[in-house]
Amino acid sequence: MSNDNSTAESAAKTSNFIHQIIEDDLKSADAPKQIVTRFPPEPNGYLHIGHAKSICLNFGTAEKFNGVCNLRFDDTNPEKESQEYIEAIKRDIRWLGFTWHEDVRYTSSYFDQLYNWAVYLIEKGNAYVCDLNAEQARAYRGDFTTPGKNSPYRDRSISENLTLFAKMKAGGFAEGFCSLRAKIDMQSSNMNLRDPMLYRILNVSHHQTGDQWCIYPIYDFAHGQSDAIEGITHSICTLEFEGHRPLYEWFLEHLPVASTPRQYEFSRLELNYTVTSKRKLKQLVDKGIVNGWDDPRMPTISGMRRRGYTATAIRKFCDMVGVTRSNGVVDVGMLESAVREDLEVNAKRAMCVIDPLKVTLSNVAEGASEMLSLAVHPKLDMGERELPFSKYLYIEKQDFSEDTSLGRKKFKRLVIGDYVRLRGAYVIKAEQVIKDDSGQIIEVIASIVPGTVGANPAPEFKPRGVIHWVSACHAVPCELRIYDRLFSDATPDKNKEKPFTELINPDSLQVIPRAWAEPSLLKAEIESGYQFERTGYFVADADSTPEQLVFNQTLPLRESKAK
RNA sequence: UGGGGUAUCGCCAAGCGGUAAGGCAACGGGUUUUGAUCUCGUCAUGCGGAGGUUCGAAUCCUCCUACCCCAGCCA
Numbered sequence: 001m002s003n004d005n006s007t008a009e010s011a012a013k014t015s016n017f018i019h020q021i022i023e024d025d026l027k028s029a030d031a032p033k034q035i036v037t038r039f040p041p042e043p044n045g046y047l048h049i050g051h052a053k054s055i056c057l058n059f060g061t062a063e064k065f066n067g068v069c070n071l072r073f074d075d076t077n078p079e080k081e082s083q084e085y086i087e088a089i090k091r092d093i094r095w096l097g098f099t100w101h102e103d104v105r106y107t108s109s110y111f112d113q114l115y116n117w118a119v120y121l122i123e124k125g126n127a128y129v130c131d132l133n134a135e136q137a138r139a140y141r142g143d144f145t146t147p148g149k150n151s152p153y154r155d156r157s158i159s160e161n162l163t164l165f166a167k168m169k170a171g172g173f174a175e176g177f178c179s180l181r182a183k184i185d186m187q188s189s190n191m192n193l194r195d196p197m198l199y200r201i202l203n204v205s206h207h208q209t210g211d212q213w214c215i216y217p218i219y220d221f222a223h224g225q226s227d228a229i230e231g232i233t234h235s236i237c238t239l240e241f242e243g244h245r246p247l248y249e250w251f252l253e254h255l256p257v258a259s260t261p262r263q264y265e266f267s268r269l270e271l272n273y274t275v276t277s278k279r280k281l282k283q284l285v286d287k288g289i290v291n292g293w294d295d296p297r298m299p300t301i302s303g304m305r306r307r308g309y310t311a312t313a314i315r316k317f318c319d320m321v322g323v324t325r326s327n328g329v330v331d332v333g334m335l336e337s338a339v340r341e342d343l344e345v346n347a348k349r350a351m352c353v354i355d356p357l358k359v360t361l362s363n364v365a366e367g368a369s370e371m372l373s374l375a376v377h378p379k380l381d382m383g384e385r386e387l388p389f390s391k392y393l394y395i396e397k398q399d400f401s402e403d404t405s406l407g408r409k410k411f412k413r414l415v416i417g418d419y420v421r422l423r424g425a426y427v428i429k430a431e432q433v434i435k436d437d438s439g440q441i442i443e444v445i446a447s448i449v450p451g452t453v454g455a456n457p458a459p460e461f462k463p464r465g466v467i468h469w470v471s472a473c474h475a476v477p478c479e480l481r482i483y484d485r486l487f488s489d490a491t492p493d494k495n496k497e498k499p500f501t502e503l504i505n506p507d508s509l510q511v512i513p514r515a516w517a518e519p520s521l522l523k524a525e526i527e528s529g530y531q532f533e534r535t536g537y538f539v540a541d542a543d544s545t546p547e548q549l550v551f552n553q554t555l556p557l558r559e560s561k562a563k
Numbered sequence: 564u565g566g567g568g569u570a571u572c573g574c575c576a577a578g579c580g581g582u583a584a585g586g587c588a589a590c591g592g593g594u595u596u597u598g599a600u601c602u603c604g605u606c607a608u609g610c611g612g613a614g615g616u617u618c619g620a621a622u623c624c625u626c627c628u629a630c631c632c633c634a635g636c637c638a
Contacts, residue, residue, distance in 0.1 A: 015577095020579095040638090041638095042637085042638055044637090044638080074638065076637090076638080077637060077638070079637090080637075080638090133636090134635080134636055137636075138634075138635090141634060142634075143564090143565085143634050144564060144565045144566075144633080144634065145564050145565050146565090146634095147565090148634090175636085176636065179636055188566090189565050189566040189567090190565095190566060190567075190633080191565095191566080191633055191634050192633070194634085197635090197636060199636090200636040201636080202636085216636095218635095218636075218637085218638090219637070219638050220638095223638085239568075239569090239631080239632065240631095240632055240633080240638095241632095241638085242567065242568065242632070242633090243566080243567055243568090243632070243633050244633090245567095246567095265568090267569085267631090272574085278638095279637095320575075320576090320586060320587075321575055321576080321586095322575065322576055322577085322586095324569090324575090324576075325568075325569065326568095326569050326570070326575095326576095326631095327568095327569070327570095327630080327631055327632090328574075328575065328576090329574075329575090330574070330575055330587090331573090331574045331575075331587065331588070333574085333587065333588065334574075334575065334586080334587045334588085336587095337586085337587055337588085338587095340599090340600095344599080344600060345600095349597080351597095378595095378596085378597075378599095378600080379600075379601085409598095412598060413598095421596050422596090423596065423597065424596070425596095427596090454596090456596085463596080465596090465597090465598075466595095466596050466597060466598095467597090468597075531597085531599080533597045533599080534597045534598080534599075535597090536599095557597075557598090557599050557600095558598095558599065558600090559598070559599085560598055560599090561598095
């Protein structure tokens with residue numbers, strides 16, 4: 001489908017601070033044999049545009065340096081995770097065009113090893129079972145300006161800790177009764193080092209391990225070690241994990257791990273007029289504000305796919321925004337620009353009239369039907385399509401005006417007494433307008449200039465412009481869903497007055513139940529992009545049935561001010 | 564407030580001591596059987612601020628300022 005095979009080349013050209021670090025690493029004496037990265041989503045929601053950036057970075061970096069990238073589900077919190085999300089995430093990554101190394105990994109498949117390492121820490125006197133409840137633990141932790149206090153359980157003996165931890169694992173304690181904590185430094189100015197929790201008791205079954213465990217490791221105790229197990233060389237994550245890096249390294253230093261991955265952080269992607277947080281996107285879904293995770297207004301990968309955004313465009317966009325450590329909010333227009341750039345060369349052209357006005361051609365015989373052949377793309381060779389022409393047409397209401405004083409440059413459409421080109425067909429002249437009792441224009445009588453198909457007319461018949469059309473008796477009805485940005489606020493999650501769920505653009509979805517498409521669109525495939533000439537990019541939606549075609553507007557065409 | 568980060572055009576972003584790339588947007592001109600595309604041009608004497616070092620500073624030093632992250636048994 002994609003005519004763009006320059007993605008890999010341009011990806012190879014783009015660089016960022018992480019690539020620079022890797023280049024240095026590769027030159028060093030202890031250079032890794034191979035670069036290994038990983039994309040570690042938690043299966044607690046669908047992937048969004050922010051994840052796309054991380055995916056492009058991790059898979060793209062591995063590709064650039066002839067390394068590999070693992071897909072690892074960071075499934076340490078079964079309460080919020082599900083198999084449905086796992087399947088959706090795999091589907092989205094594949095759709096983006098990336099292939100993970102070997103089999104999918106799961107942090108949960110390392111639970112035994114992680115447990116043994118926890119025991120190891122206890123044996124070395126570096127971890128203890130703490131009976132403080134959540135509230136008490138918070139009080140003991142202190143705050144930014146107050147150092148924490150040691151837990152009264154901090155100095156339990158190694159053997160007692162071993163017994164207690166085994167009992168935790170065996171289900172001997174109620175949820176929340178106790179936890180395993182690392183013995184680091186309650187006075188640390190880095191809150192993450194104030195004896196962080198390693199394991200908590202969770203009496204829930206896990207989507208991968210079933211009821212095998214009732215204790216689950218916390219992120220910090222699982223992530224770095226999982227990286228080490230997999231031989232990850234560069235563990236790339238977002239900025240909010242920066243403060244966790246000392247802890248990440250502490251575990252690698254205090255455990256007999258086989259390799260020492262390094263963590264690097266970059267700033268997460270933010271887009272204006274949207275939210276990029278799985279938690280918030282889930283709220284939109286749960287509250288029914290949108291129709292599911294793949295609603296075409298959602299910045300999820302599956303939503304964008306359904307909207308008609310292409311993988312090529314999303315990857316191009318990720319390339320455009322770059323990778324840095326500074327927080328910023330990217331203009332959603334940049335994403336749209338990448339989408340148009342791809343669709344301009346990859347979308348087939350077709351015609352569809354949204355708001356029809358009947359045109360009767362006075363000098364075309366009743367019942368006469370001519371089959372015209374039009375290029376699928378005006379510049380690229382994408383074949384031809386057949387288009388029936390007849391005495392009765394539909395054009396857009398907007399493309400006709402009674403105001404004959406409108407200048408030819410000001411209004412490049414149909415006006416009584418003047419000429420206009422029907423795209424790919426004849427030049428016509430509007431002769432007469434017919435109105436109903438209320439004065440509404442219901443029909444225009446026009447005539448064709450013979451011999452103007454594929455040929456320019458004599459100068460005196462020079463058309464004001466080109467308009468799109470369909471043959472009224474051949475056109476197929478279809479439903480159009482026109483989308484606009486989901487939020488009316490540029491920064492919905494930073495608004496002080498209202499929660500983001502109340503900043504929804506009331507016009508984010510407009511349904512046009514009956515538009516008229518050229519017959520070739522009957523063959524439109526789901527997810528295949530079209531440009532409806534002069535109106536916008538559209539894509540056939542999976543809701544389409546043999547009786548009713550449904551198209552989603554991907555984006556309108558750009559419009560210069562004059563229009 | 565303690566700690567950790569970040570500040571270059573409206574937005575994103577190169578720059579790594581030698582005199583401010585590029586993209587998006589915007590604004591002008593041209594081409595065009597899509598008011599699309601394409602194309603040509605304009606768009607930071609200035610790099611958060613103030614000092615300092617240097618022949619030379621966005622790049623080095625000092626001091627300010629603003630914003631982001633951390634006080635989940637989330638990731």
